[in-house]
Amino acid sequence: MSGIVLSAAVRQNLLSLQDTAALLSTTQNRLATGNKVNSALDNPTNFFTAQGLNNRASDINNLLDSIGNGVQVLQAANTGLTSLQKLVDTAKSIANQVLQAPAGYTAKSTATSAAAVLGTAANLVDGTGIKSGETIGFAASGELPALTVTIAATESLDQLNTALAAGGLTASLDSSNKLVFTTTNDYAGQTIGAITLGSAGTTTFGGPTAPVADAASQAIRTSLVNQYNGIITQITTTAQDSSFNGINLLNGDNLKLTFDETAKSTLTVSGVTYNAAGLGLGSLTVGTDFTDNASANAALTKLGSASTVLRTEASALGSNLSVVQLRQDFNKSLINVLQTGASNLTLADANEEAANSQALSTRQSIAVSALSLANQSQQSVLQLLR
Known part of the structure; x- marks a missing residue:
């Protein structure tokens, strides 16, 4: 107020007291909020830098969900894969049971020459019915592969059997010295394919006979086929159920993850x-699959x-999970680093501010006392006027 005249000493003490009060107010505000920078007015550089760090930490935190x-x-996909592997192992166990089951046929498929051959087990080549260089071809049939055998100059029965093994067949001479081709045990449920002979010899073969099934053994194999098909169904349903939040990596869905706030780091x-x-894999057919070892091995x-x-x-x-x-x-960890950095720019040191508050309170008391002393000279004049 311009109408009031203060002495220089009083005015100086008053200014000092006002400064102390302002500093004390700032210190108390810092203690109350815990921040030394509460707005851009306190420290623009620190305020906006901390704000940027906190914003980035918030953006990254939103990505964590x-x-x-x-x-x-x-x-979920990993759990599904584990279950699928166990189901496949169970299906393997069922197929292996087929290999251990009794033979499913009382008689196997055969193809017999129309007439007796003139050769012997030691040398089938007789120069008429079977000649050197003659070829015998077997068409593929069921699990039986196609096979062509070329007769050597002195082809023995053992040599012929060695060549036939790749096609799941054996050869023998019956009591009438006819050449008989028979499926092996592994291909007991298969019928020999059409036989084609080269033009060298005169030997011919009748149509192959079909195998004769054993009812008891086939009942066991039918049960195993049904068990196998049940596992195949479970494989499909397990894969379909391995989802989380509508995403199933085992059913054709893709997963895209973003790791940073700029969307430049993704997977x-x-x-x-x-x-x-x-x-x-697929379901098996009763009466066709698991009828012999060959079909079990195929599975x-x-x-x-x-x-x-x-x-x-x-x-x-x-x-990918890792x-x-x-x-x-x-x-x-990065969020913690960003938030710590922002805090370092804005948070107040409670110990320091508490010490400042104590010092300013003491200074304020001293300033009040000094102001009182400065007024004593004017009080002396007042005593004279009285």
Whole structure:
């Protein structure tokens, strides 16, 4: 107020008291909020830098939810793969039971020469019915592969059997010295294919006979086929159920994860279709499959390939899961670093501010006392006027 005249000493003490009060107010505000920078007015550089760090930490924190869901998607797929592998192993066990089951046929398929051959077991070549260089061809039939055998100059029965083994056949001479071709035990349920002879010899063969099934043994094999088909159905349903939050990596879905706020760091996990058909497996037919060892071995071959595929995918999935978990941990650590950096720029040191508050309170008391002393000269004048 311009109408009030203060002495220089009083005015100086008053200014000092006002400064102390302002500093005390600032210190108390810092103690109350815990921040030394509460707005851009306190320190523009620190305020906006801290704000940027906190914003980035918030953006990365928002990504953690989707990353966490991604981990669960991968975990669900991994659980599905483990179950699929166990189901495939169970199917292998069923197929192996077929190999241990009694023969499914009382008589196997045969093809017999129309007339007796003139050769012997030691040398089938007689120069008329069977000649050197003659070829005998067997058409593929069921599980039996196609095969062509060339007769050597002195072809023995043992040599012929060695050549026929690749086609699942054996040769023998019956009591009438006729040449008889028979399926091996592994191909007991197959019928010999059409036989084609070269033009060298005169020997011919009648039509192959079909195998005669054993009812009791086939009943066992029918049961095993039904068990196998039940496992195949479970493989398909297990693959379809291995989803999380609507994403199924075992049913053709893809997973894309974003690791940073700029969307420049991403990971795409390509899904696969691992139902029974996707693994190269299918249901078997009663009366056609598991009728002999050859059909069981064919199923085991497919199951072995399916196991290899599952193990390869499990390895790839495990690698991706490790990457996602590492990035998840990295993002958590990075958020902590960003928030710590922002706090270092804005947070007040409680110990320092408490010490400042104590010192300012003392200074304020001293300033009040000094102001009182400065007023004493004017009080002396007042005493004279009285």
